[in-house]
Amino acid sequence: MSTDRWLHLDGTANTRDLGGLPTTDGGTTAFGRVLRSDDLQDLSAADVRRLVEDTGLTEVLDLRTTAEIVMEGRGPLREVAEVTHRHVGLLPERGLRTDVFAAELDEAEVRAQLPAGWGESVLPRQVGPADEGEPPAVRSYLGYLTDSPDQVVAALRSLAAGGPGAVVVHCAAGKDRTGVVCALALAVAGVGTEAIVADYALTTEVIDAVVARLAATATYAEDMARPVAHHTPRAETMRRVLELVDQRWGGPLGWLEQHGFGPDEQSALRARLR
Template identity: 30%
Template sequence: MTSLTWPRCRNARDLGGLPISDGGQVRAGALIRSDNLDQLDSHGLAAVQAAGVSRIVDLRSAWECEKYPSPFANDERWLNVPLTDPADPDVGEQDMFEQYRMLIDDYPHRFAAAVTAIGDAPPGCVVVACHAGKDRTGLVIALTLDLLGVPLPAIATDYATAPETTTTNPLPELAPPHPDTILHVLAHLSMRYGGTARYLLQSGATSSQLTALTDRLH
């Protein structure tokens, strides 16, 4: 994975180069994860164009998209696939694994829609983004990488890679990501659903969509 210089975005990186268990690697220039693109300046917007982006999967709620509109909101490449909704129960005081587990268990169709949006995109690079590029993006990327066969330690390392923060806010979602959190999520998927692929198939994804996803990222 390679950190990208997208001015005013602090958490953008290309996931190309991550190892796959079959001996291959995630293809460079195929999948980028990022924080909120509304922060981009003109140089950042030019960098997105230069990356050959064909789809931006914006995981923010409709409320967030209205309050902090994406500069690509009127672009056909932008696709809003909300992973959370303001009407969802407030779980902010739960630890991060429990927050993630409830999302996974309560809203499986949201994850299926987000992951298949990557595989269904037109040819080119896909960007997955939310607000901080850490939690919602971290979950969708972790499921995608697990589906590809990226080893668990590499998934955990990617998840835990984030800009340093000086916040002292006690809320769990504002703490730096810890690799064990995402490993516990993937273990939960394995134990309860039989793995990421079965979870997504049970949640509305088709086998052809999952195949298209793995093919485009190899």
């Protein structure tokens, strides 16, 4: 699974294609449709050419908060007319709307809207009022589904409605917010639990580089102060999340149907990934 799915770019550490994953009906997901990545603001000119000209990238789905986008910058893909950008933040915006892409607004205007202390925590805090017995990462991921269901569905709708061309979905590290959205998308495509878990855990191979990238920024440095092991994704985390989704909502498709992502949209997303 790790031999031919990585895109080794100058400006990211965790970019890979969701193609080539086995489905439960004996098929595979298609290459060049959906990519997942850590943040994109450090892409080189060669990276941009590779993504746009070689990979056929036409869309970016950004799952970060408006604060993160303002603090880290818009990135070179914003200058490419052929690439559409969509922003669906999965974390609370502390009063800001989550359906407005920050790069479409004047930066001074955005900063004026941000309350005092807006930058004190920009990565997902692994806490939750329920499921006290679950590991912190499991609680965090369940929190996306229980506290931000509209945003999760909006992200999947963006993937389903987009195209032609490839889309890259990303957050900061490309493992937590991106991991949950990609897990649901792959479930819709018919990828089995263990393959979804394996794809999630693949970030382990590059976690040192991911942490080093984030630690070098003022935005994420404080959050990266803990040992790398704290940030390393574990297969059992995603396996447990999917187990709880099965128990509570009848599986990922059950969760989606109960939150308004019905058969037609599921079919469209499946077609894009297959």
